[in-house]
Amino acid sequence: MNKVVSNVEEALQGVESGMTLMLGGFGLCGIPENSIAQLVKMGVKDLTCISNNAGVDDFGLGLLLQGRQIKKMISSYVGENDEFERQMLSGELEVDLIPQGSLAERCRAGGAGIPAFFTPAGYGTEVAEGKEVREYNGKPHILESALTADFAIVKAWKGDTEGNLVYKATARNFNPMMAMAGKITIAEVEELVPAGELDPNFIHTPGIFVQRIFKGEKFEKRIEQRTVRPKN
Amino acid sequence: MNKVVSNVEEALQGVESGMTLMLGGFGLCGIPENSIAQLVKMGVKDLTCISNNAGVDDFGLGLLLQGRQIKKMISSYVGENDEFERQMLSGELEVDLIPQGSLAERCRAGGAGIPAFFTPAGYGTEVAEGKEVREYNGKPHILESALTADFAIVKAWKGDTEGNLVYKATARNFNPMMAMAGKITIAEVEELVPAGELDPNFIHTPGIFVQRIFKGEKFEKRIEQRTVRPKN
Amino acid sequence: MSLDKNGIAQRIAQELRDGWYVNLGIGIPTLVANYIPQGIEVEFQSENGILGMGPFPFEGEEDADLINAGKQTITAMPGAVYFDSATSFAMIRGQHVQLTVLGAMEVADNGDIANWKIPGSMVKGMGGAMDLVASADNIIVAMMHTNKKGESKLLKNCTLPLTGVGCVKKVVTNLAVLDITPEGFKLIERAPGISVEEIKNATEGRLVIEGEIPEMKLN
């Protein structure tokens, strides 16, 4: 079942203004760089973006913010970005902040056909406002609902022609759950191999969740906080 | 963080009559054979066993049924076992039948701190009796609750001294979720390797979910339905 | 002449579409894999944790760690994936599987299905059937039109405990192909040599017959 498309243009066909997109990554780690660049090029506007973070001013989702392409961000942490701050304070940008674990679980739920679940995270805080509360094991929990998207755009290390994906180290993060939750899921990969080359025992995202896959042209993989020890 | 115990006796220390156990496996595939044999030897009784199936008459959980060690089975499918049938029809054995996907998700929920979730499975059937119904996306769903156990006993292919586990092929099945849901989780493995030998990128069950690990003495790995093609 | 099990499987295989992921239940549904139309690529999911299920292994090559949901030894196709049961039912519940084919004891003309329990008799459990029927958009039932006593299995109302409500979309039996519609079973095709009258007589539920009913085309 061949899911390969020849390039990022073909991969993002059908993404339109006003749509809801999920974008994998944590900070700048494991983000679909090539697809984000293409979204900038396409100039689609009024996007609702579900992504744990919002990039930095000149990389990641920051690029879409520069072009005022995002109407609403659904994230857990967004504080690395001046343009974001400006747009949010001026009211140009809607922001829905969600506890990180709830965000991950809500995406998984969206992909897994679980419309809602109870979690203790956020009870007694702003996050719980308007949400149903129920006690389990002597502890209050709030009801959270599933998230889905018109397109989920993820980045993997290796992928095969069937759409099976393998991520590298902590670049996995939100990518697997978002891959599950897209009506159409697009994967950009560093390495694209024929079906059968990846060990079936060690695939992180089964190809059933992926509709389109392509090899990204280049990956800058910018590091947000370069922390090192000196070599002695 | 060394989780290694020297043998099955040590691994199952603390398992007592009346406890709730989760046991991995689907049919006879991926079941913790060595631990089941030890449970027989220990003679613990009145067990509540959460396991997708109940083994066959003379293997797997069937061995515990022979010794009348099980008070209650929580399973999705139990029909391969005459002694099971006899005990159930005579009322000696309580049986709680759960849709397979709900069973898997309820174990995962138990391990993941999600006390309850909505699923469409079982709506309008006996399974839904007494359960809350709520409509999502125009479809009725029922509220299912998390499952946990005093001990979860799983079987893996390879494990390391930190309790990290790797399963083989379809012997994975319920093992990863049950590993998450045990107050104490015991893993029996075919191969036990030092920490650092398993690729950190390709571990199915992170060691944090496992409290005790040991190398099983022998694995019979009985096949329930041997189906083959003739070689030409 | 009414179809045998292979005939039913062959007819159902005509419903397959290129690119579909398909879950086949135990029994007749399993046989569908033998009749995939030329030029069509589908992938089989087995709910115990494999996508890309292949044929039975050659003698001597069975692997106890590689089975399907019927507990049969199988093989994996190139590009296959193994996964845990929670992920497996995430695929099913999340509607990533395009077609589910399963057997039934009874189907009602509103799409209800009963296939897991006969009260008073041995109860084996529902396995994954309740998740499958509650989740899939496209459910085809493969079964004989009547039971061993000759009684219709296509009913006004199921008499046995339900597996799912209003979920079946199509029924393929040894006598006919029928769609479930708001008006009941709509007769789509007849098995070769089977008359509309025979189908009528074997169907207890509401049956909709419009115009000429063509015969199935099987190769």
Add this chain to the structure above:
Amino acid sequence: MSLDKNGIAQRIAQELRDGWYVNLGIGIPTLVANYIPQGIEVEFQSENGILGMGPFPFEGEEDADLINAGKQTITAMPGAVYFDSATSFAMIRGQHVQLTVLGAMEVADNGDIANWKIPGSMVKGMGGAMDLVASADNIIVAMMHTNKKGESKLLKNCTLPLTGVGCVKKVVTNLAVLDITPEGFKLIERAPGISVEEIKNATEGRLVIEGEIPEMKLN
């Protein structure tokens, strides 16, 4: 003399127990990893998806695909595991992590904590903090006793939007170690050379002082 950030981290490290999995927040908590007591083995979880986090990489060996929740380049210890964010928070929410250490803007004497939002000022988001505090059984807050204006951060009631309610178990500041009890902050230890009086003056919430309060022992 009040402690510096490293002193606070060093004191918190004394709370570590052999075999614990520990999540360290950004800032002072991160420093705790530098003071693991001899003979004790703990493993660090970072919620972006690693268990068994090691020290920063040597210069030139940074890997953009290997970072911690503070987005810093890190290394992995032998026996480390990578996993996705849902699994990561399954560990946290499911109480498989024995200790969470995090910073705070305010802590109330009932265990409420506020550390994610200052209304009217820039809102960065809660990240994983709400999941961590709602889930962990054992939460230690690492912070300065007072803010830059000299006002107490140990309050009767939090004034800022909450991150979690009644969840903090212990607070370690530059001045003292305090347990959260039904009666309020219970003074356990004083920083070297800090008097009970100084701690009293710097604490706005209910403070319980019973008997002699020993000085912290730091090496």
